[in-house]
Amino acid sequence: MNQNKIWQGNWTFILAAAGSAVGLGNIWKFPYMAGTNGGSAFVLIYFLCILLIGLPVMMAETYLGRYGRKSPINSIKKVVTDFNLSFYWKILGWLGAIAGLMILSYYSVFAGIAAAYIFNFMPSNEVDPVYYSLNYFSEFVGSPMKMIFWHTLFLGITCFIVGKGVIDGIGKTINFLMPTLFLLIILLCIYSSFTGDFLRAFNFLFDADFSKISTSVIIAAMGQAFFTLSIGMGAIMAYGAYMPEDQPIAKTIPVIIILDTSVALFAGLTIFPIVFSNPILSVSSGPGLLFETLPIAFSSLPYGSIFSSIFFILISIAAVSSSVSLIEPFTAWVEEQQIFTRKLGVIILGLFAWILGLGSIFSFNIWKEIFIFGFDFLSLMDFLTNNIMLPFGGLAICLLVGWVLEKEKMKKDLKMNSGFYNFFIICLKYVAPISIGTIFLSYFFS
Ligand code: PHE
Numbered sequence: 335m336n337q338n339k340i341w342q343g344n345w346t347f348i349l350a351a352a353g354s355a356v357g358l359g360n361i362w363k364f365p366y367m368a369g370t371n372g373g374s375a376f377v378l379i380y381f382l383c384i385l386l387i388g389l390p391v392m393m394a395e396t397y398l399g400r401y402g403r404k405s406p407i408n409s410i411k412k413v414v415t416d417f418n419l420s421f422y423w424k425i426l427g428w429l430g431a432i433a434g435l436m437i438l439s440y441y442s443v444f445a446g447i448a449a450a451y452i453f454n455f456m457p458s459n460e461v462d463p464v465y466y467s468l469n470y471f472s473e474f475v476g477s478p479m480k481m482i483f484w485h486t487l488f489l490g491i492t493c494f495i496v497g498k499g500v501i502d503g504i505g506k507t508i509n510f511l512m513p514t515l516f517l518l519i520i521l522l523c524i525y526s527s528f529t530g531d532f533l534r535a536f537n538f539l540f541d542a543d544f545s546k547i548s549t550s551v552i553i554a555a556m557g558q559a560f561f562t563l564s565i566g567m568g569a570i571m572a573y574g575a576y577m578p579e580d581q582p583i584a585k586t587i588p589v590i591i592i593l594d595t596s597v598a599l600f601a602g603l604t605i606f607p608i609v610f611s612n613p614i615l616s617v618s619s620g621p622g623l624l625f626e627t628l629p630i631a632f633s634s635l636p637y638g639s640i641f642s643s644i645f646f647i648l649i650s651i652a653a654v655s656s657s658v659s660l661i662e663p664f665t666a667w668v669e670e671q672q673i674f675t676r677k678l679g680v681i682i683l684g685l686f687a688w689i690l691g692l693g694s695i696f697s698f699n700i701w702k703e704i705f706i707f708g709f710d711f712l713s714l715m716d717f718l719t720n721n722i723m724l725p726f727g728g729l730a731i732c733l734l735v736g737w738v739l740e741k742e743k744m745k746k747d748l749k750m751n752s753g754f755y756n757f758f759i760i761c762l763k764y765v766a767p768i769s770i771g772t773i774f775l776s777y778f779f780s
Contacts, residue, residue, distance in 0.1 A: 399574025530607025
């Protein structure tokens with residue numbers, strides 16, 4: 335590893351990892367999943383998954399990256415060589431790099447829609463906002479050309495940033511984007527607490543109703559925990575490779591997790607009051623919550639169209655800071671192996687994601703009727719990555735770090751006290767693998 339590729343100061347790693355974690359998963363997926371899975375019941379299970387699976391896996395993944403100091407594929411390879419492990423472990427690095435491109439392919443489609451919505455101004459004299467909004471969305475997604483335009487633009491920006499390098503591209507952009515993001519979300523949350531039904535939103539998110547907990551809520555919450563923390567595919571491992579040697583992992587990762595969870599909750603506390611303020615709207619409208627329901631709600635609020643644009647700027651910022659981390663693991667490998675330069679490498683990988691993304695675009699329109707194993711193309715990508723590849727990657731990371739790596743050195747490197755260390759090891763060795771395994775089995779028997 336070239337010494338130029340170490341983040342400057344402790345904050346860059348924190349902001350970069352938080353940038354990766356905070357994304358569409360927090361601002362779009364979390365609110366709609368909470369909305370469709372019984373609100374507080376989902377939130378409770380989600381918190382448990384974050385604490386018992388997310389925290390240990392994220393620490394382990396960062397540690398693996400810093401241990402290897404290379405791209406995830408080569409960091410895993412180093413562990414395999416150092417500990418004389420079976421060749422099959424190497425699959426982990428590859429699976430992650432491929433999962434990154436697969437996620438990026440559809441992530442960029444949704445991020446593109448969000449970016450386009452910055453410019454969606456509902457006419458102030460519109461007599462039927464509901465019709466306007468639903469029609470706007472269906473016309474937008476019904477047009478492959480429009481979607482391809484925004485998908486290309488978003489992916490282009492992502493590749494441009496990554497092509498500029500880890501320090502000058504990703505590091506500098508993140509240092510500017512993340513503080514902006516935090517400011518915007520606080521601003522929006524204040525706006526929505528003044529204009530919307532804040533109390534009802536608060537109860538919806540925090541009033542625990544255990545009767546709503548079911549296997550499908552648990553599966554959804556675990557998938558969401560992996561996705562939102564960007565764990566199980568190497569994004570965090572890649573960033574861990576650029577982390578300063580003396581930065582305490584045990585103190586750093588909880589900060590990232592708190593930031594990620596706070597943004598998800600703030601997003602919920604921004605969106606739900608606005609939606610609840612309008613009696614005809616429902617928070618359980620699913621993926622359309624942001625693009626169909628929310629614009630209707632904004633339209634009846636003071637300065638609604640300005641705040642609606644600010645809201646979509648926020649989502650676009652969150653999405654860029656995540657998408658760069660989806661393509662970085664593979665790009666780092668291509669550069670390391672000197673197959674291509676970083677710039678050419680990211681263009682070629684971006685092209686793969688772009689082509690794959692067309693499938694997701696078409697599943698809104700010309701491939702609407704085409705199903706593979708009962709899924710349309712987009713849902714298949716989403717299911718394979720979030721519900722299979724990320725948890726599988728997470729499981730492998732737990733086993734590798736929990737059962738294989740040398741513990742004494744790790745305890746010192748992570749800078750943990752004994753209590754936290756024991757919690758970490760028990761979660762990595764038993765709690766997380768057993769939970770992930772059980773949830774996996776439940777797919778096949780349900
Ligand atoms: N964590 C990101 C989000 O919440 C998505 C992501 C997943 C990014 C995996 C990188 C790796 O939107």
